[in-house]
Structure formats: structure tokens, C-alpha cells
Amino acid sequence: MNWTQLPLGPLQTNCYILSNEKGECIVFDPGAEGEKLVSWLNENHLRPLAILLTHAHFDHIGAVEQVREAFDIPVYIHKEEAEWLTNPALNGSARFQLGEISGQPADHLLGNEDSLTIGSFSLRLFHTPGHSPGSISYFFEEGNAVFAGDTLFMGSIGRTDLPGGNHEQLIRSIHDHLLTLPEEVIVLPGHGPATMIxxxxERNPFLNGF
Known part of the structure; x- marks a missing residue:
């Protein structure tokens, strides 16, 4: 199986495509440029099975409806952010000058599940709040990679000054769920380059002492 990083939109939010040898794929965080993303998937002969959201801030959900409608696939999100897809005040789009974003509710709400299987894709789920209340990190053990959203970045961590953010909670999430993964696991963040646990x-100044 392979993953591809596609930075989209004015904030260059990373959308990830996890695909298998049969041409099936999972779409993580389709944040913007829906037409471009749908074209890319079709040009690469990929058939999406689902959209998985690490969280529902506006820059991670801007193309959800276009992708969902184009391929008639379900959307998964943590139950803590069940209303964010439909509410610009909650997803943050009402605060910025990039256009308000609202769509349909998610098809599946995730809670205390520790695993998720969609087709041939098996993922371990970690609820990693702090950047937002419903942030989820998806660990793809077979590919030795974790889709971490805006929880952990190369040399940094997610911002916690937005509504629902909590710095201590974010550090605890990273420590309890991400830093317990093998050191060779690839971290696929919501912005910027990939890194490793x-x-x-060793080097992240926000995690000194762990």
C-alpha cells in the first residue's frame, strides 16, 4: 500500500491518499480545491472508499462535499465534532476571510473505537484532543505511518489558541498516544513535511522532557 501527500488550498493543508494495489483508497482531510482533488483521483485511476477526518477545522474539510458527492462515499469524524461540518462558527471558517464552509453531517461518528477497517485498510484510532476536541490520529501499522492531523508537526505541535484548544491536553495526547509508537513510525502531519516519531x-522543543 502507498500514501501520497497533496497540499491543498491557501493554507497548504495536507490531504493524504492511502491506496492499495487494487486501486482502492482512503482520502484523509480533503481540505480545499475539490475539483483538483477529484481530477487527481480519477487521473490516477483510484476509487475512494471513504473520507477520514483528523478533525474538522475549515482548512481540513473544504473539499469534503465535492469528494463525497463525486464518489458517493461516507465521511468519518469524531463525535466531539459531529456538528462542525455543518456549522461555520464551529469549524472556524466564519472567523477567516476565506469563505464560510458548511455541508452535510458526517455519515459515521467515531467514539471509543480502537480500530477501524474499511475494505482492506485497517487502522488503529487514537483520540488525540488538544488542538481540537475531536482530533483523531489514525495509525496505519502495515505502512508504519500515523496520520496525525494538526497534533504533531516536524519540530512543532498544533496550535491551541482556537476554541476548544488546550495546550496541556495536547501535550498529554502526544505523550500518551504518539510517542508510545515505535521510533521509526512516519508522522504524516496536517501541514508541512513528514517526520518520524x-x-x-529527540529534537522537538515542545516535547523536551518526555
Whole structure:
């Protein structure tokens, strides 16, 4: 199986496509440029099975409806952010000058599940709040990678000054769920380049002491 990073929109939010040898795929965080994303998927002969959201801030959900409608696939989100897809005040789009975003509710709400299987894709789920109340990190053990959203970045961590953010909670989420993964696991963040768990344990100034 392979993953592809596609930075989209004015904030260059990373959308990830996780695909298998049969041409099936999972779409993580389709944040913007829906037409471009749908074209890319079709040009690469990929058939999406689902949209998985690490969280529902506006820059991670801007193309959800276009992708969902184009391929008639379900959307998964944590139950803590069940209303965010439909409410610009909650997803933050009402605060910025990039256009308000509202769509249909998610098809599946995730809670205390520790795993998720869609087709041939098996993922471990970690509820990693702090950047937002419903942030989820998806660990793809077979590919040795974790889709971390805006929880952990190369040399940094997610911002916690937005509504629902909590710095201490974010540090605890990273420590309890991400830093317990093998050091060679690749971290696929919501913005910027990929990194590795071991590198962040050693060099991330926000995680000193862990």
C-alpha cells in the first residue's frame, strides 16, 4: 500500500491518499480545491472508499462535499465534532476571510473505537484532543505511518489558541498516544513535511522532557 501527500488550498493543508494495489483508497482531510482533488483521483485511476477526518477545522474539510458527492462515499469524524461540518462558527471558517464552509453531517461518528477497517485498510484510532476536541490520529501499522492531523508537526505541535484548544491536553495526547509508537513510525502531519516519531522525541522543543 502507498500514501501520497497533496497540499491543498491557501493554507497548504495536507490531504493524504492511502491506496492499495487494487486501486482502492482512503482520502484523509480533503481540505480545499475539490475539483483538483477529484481530477487527481480519477487521473490516477483510484476509487475512494471513504473520507477520514483528523478533525474538522475549515482548512481540513473544504473539499469534503465535492469528494463525497463525486464518489458517493461516507465521511468519518469524531463525535466531539459531529456538528462542525455543518456549522461555520464551529469549524472556524466564519472567523477567516476565506469563505464560510458548511455541508452535510458526517455519515459515521467515531467514539471509543480502537480500530477501524474499511475494505482492506485497517487502522488503529487514537483520540488525540488538544488542538481540537475531536482530533483523531489514525495509525496505519502495515505502512508504519500515523496520520496525525494538526497534533504533531516536524519540530512543532498544533496550535491551541482556537476554541476548544488546550495546550496541556495536547501535550498529554502526544505523550500518551504518539510517542508510545515505535521510533521509526512516519508522522504524516496536517501541514508541512513528514517526520518520524524518533526524530520528534529527540529534537522537538515542545516535547523536551518526555
Amino acid at each position: 524518533g526524530d520528534e522525541m
